[in-house]
Amino acid sequence: MAGNSNTPNYFNEMFSGDGVRPPYRGLESWSNDMPLELRSLKQSEAEALFRRIGITFAVYGEGGDPDRLIPFDMFPRVFSGEEWRKLDRGVKQRARALNAFLCDVYNRGEIVRAGKIPGHLVYSNEAYERAVAGFRPPGNVYSHIVGIDLVRTGPDEFFVLEDNCRTPSGVSYMLENREIMMRMFPQLFRENRIAPVENYPRLLRRTLGSVAPLKCEDEPRVVILTPGHYNSAYYEHSFLADMMGVELVEAADLFVEGDFVWMRTTEGPRRVDVIYRRIDDAFLDPLCFRPDSMLGIPGLMNVYRSGGVTIASAPGAGVADDKAIYTFVPEMIRFYLGEEPILNNVPTWQCAREDDCGYVLANLKDLVVKEVHGSGGYGMLVGPCSTKEQIAAFADKIRENPGNYIAQPTLALSTCPTFTKEGIAPRHVDLRPYCLVGDGMIELVPGGLTRVALTEGSLVVNSSQGGGVKDTWVMAE
Amino acid sequence: MLSRTASNLFWIGRYMERGETGARLLAVGARNAMIPNIGGGYRNEWESVLAAGGHAEAFSEKYGEPRQRNIESFLFFDQDNPSSVASCIEQARENGRIVRTALTGQVWDALNSGFQEMKGLRRTERSRLSISDLIDWTTRQCALVRGAIDDTQLRNDGYDFVHLGYALERADSTARLLDVKYYVLLPQVDFVGSGYDNYQWSTILRAMSAHRAFHWAYGGDITPAKIADFLILNRKSPRSLITSAEDVMFHLDRLARGYGRTTEAQARIRSVVGELAEARIDDIFDEGLHEFLSRMIGEVRVLATLIHEIYLSGEAR
DSSP: OGGGSOOTTSOBSSBOSSSBOGGGHHHHHHHHHOOHHHHHHHHHHHHHHHHHHTOOOOOTTTOSOTTOOOOEEEEEEEEOHHHHHHHHHHHHHHHHHHHHHHHHHTTTOHHHHTTSSOHHHHHTOTTOOGGGTTOOOGGGOSOSEEEEEEEEEETTEEEEEEEEOSOOOOHHHHHHHHHHHHHHOHHHHHHSOBOOOTTHHHHHHHHHHHTOOTTOOSSOOEEEEOSOTTSTTHHHHHHHHHHHTOEEEOGGGEEEETTEEEEEEBTEEEEEOEEEEOSOGGGTOTTTTOTTOSOSOTTHHHHHHTTSOEEESOTTGGGGSOHHHHTTHHHHIIIIIOOOOSSEEOOOEETTSHHHHHHHHHTGGGEEEEETTOOTTTTOEEGGGSOHHHHHHHHHHHHHOGGGEEEEEOOOOOEEEEEETTEEEEEEEEEEOEEEEETTEEEEOSOOEEEEEOSTTOOOOOGGGTEEEEEEEEBOO | OBHHHHHHHHHHHHHHHHHHHHHHHHHHHHHHTTSOOOOSSSSOHHHHHHHHTTOHHHHHHHHOSOOHHHHHIIIIIOSSSTTSHHHHHHHHHHHHHHTGGGSOHHHHHHHHHHHHHHHHHHHSOGGGOOHHHHHHHHHHHHHHHHHHHHHHSOSSHHHHHHHHHHHHHHHHHHHHHHHHIIIIIOOSGGGTTSHHHHHHHHHHHHHTTOHHHHHHHTOSOOOHHHHHIIIIIOTTSTTSHHHHHHHHHHHHHHHHHHHTOOOHHHHHHHHHHHHHHHOOHHHHHHHOHHHHHHHHHHHHHHHHHHHIIIIISSOOO
């Protein structure tokens, strides 16, 4: 079969060394024996299911169909229990360190005093919120949902590409991909022992309930705050609200009166204790952040700082997932936890530094260059996949504003077998697990979002750039 | 329940009912277009269809002369026409998407598959779509959504808001349909009682799928008084004003009980239902059908405003 051909230099998660690697063994006959007709039948069945459920994804700045589907590949991506144990420890370690860092830089700033991180990177950072300096949120938790973007380059080599401490999206795909796979291929789930992910919404609600403000005396009322139904991730917001059994609110549904935040209901105002917000800091409170903004809840930050409501993730959490701070996460792990990092960073060059910038410009054809504040795969250069003209044009952009860019070596992303028009073929994948951090609790469901670059040879997995998604399995032991 | 959620639910009901009314109007027009044009004072039946929906101005601005094909496009597909069947189905689905969490899977499925199929219809070549297929498709789609709501939705306050939307919209469209027929179609008193007159009146019944029901309920000749009685005062008619008003009252009362609070809205609908229950058709004709219907349309507006202020705005304390 086509999947057997190992692309040289890339770690194929199913076929490495002799034959099929153990976690994928349950899929060998399933994928080999599936007739082509059945495959395309199942594929269109999956697509129809996604459409009917309404999981769609609008791509920013591209216009066109606002109800575009993210392509779903039916070939699961699998981890053995042993592999997952390492990821589990590594991700939790990182989430703990990031939260410790946030608590530190909004209070005593010991890591800066100890000279481990340059102060200007923290305090002059756009994401640093002066408005919450000196305030400690319940449980000292700033980032309650930490999404860690991981890539794999070998049997035992995992690298962290990026941390997401604000509002990582995509968890609804983790849940729905599983639902759809279970519906379409029940026998796979009977034959293999696959760890379930379905208690994620329950855990998320428990996590958010655990950080209710001190002034909350009853069962905490949790809400999800969405920018609205035109937002590309609206489906996810409403899906999570549904699964958690909480209200999905827009800013206009909330108002501040006295020491509390209230939501407008058909029976009059009801108090809100925890807000899981899926909007940026800048749009939370026009009185505090953006006086020109029509969005937001005026007075929210006052209530927050006086302990009347918890906001998750905490305003200001973004300073920890900045690409310039990323370089220092291993240092944070050593500083706060006294441990060695379990998951490695990708070596990163800061174009802001003159030496680094020179190196980057000289080696553009081998590097991946990203904007410091960019996301979604926009405004980046993948050297080995670009033409000379593209590289030259990008070099000019770097020279113009070096501080805006970082560069990393082009990683040999692992591949996973994927259904393509030409049959089963290896395609590059990454992984985003979602770590939940509450007061005295830290949880990671065994699974995550696997994104796959569907174009042959492509290393860019972002859905906005033609990437797809896969169900991610962790084999139970 | 979040006020905005209640508002979205209310508008799902209104848009679905409005879309259905649009399709019914189209059915009347299509049927009448097959009857030779014999009257004076109006050019053709399609104009009355436009007038009945309150679309005459918007249509002539965009298309000029009423031609059947343009009118069909305008009433069914046109995205610039907020009351076209397509617009209504899309807006009902959008309201549903916003409150996806307040709907059962089956209701969402019905709303969403209607929307997806509508996109398919849009892409289909017009010559391959017959008007009667489009009308059948719409009434089936509306029945599907309504059936899913009645069969699967939790009978909580959200259920009442959807039904308030349906019932208010239905009262409004019945009143408008009657009103327009009476005044646009019959500008001259001479027509009243003529064969043509009766034909015109019977198209109203067709518009409401009530042709057979009417004969079953009254028998004999179709007269304006019987039809007005059927569509205003008869509790057996599913689209009569009194049926719609009692629906509104039923759901407002459920809200008052559930929330433990009676408001001006409940008082207002009580007086409307009271009046309709006491009224005889002769009294209505004495007042003037047009005057009476205008008053009823006004009542619908007042009730919609009250419901908005008390429940949907979130301002009430």
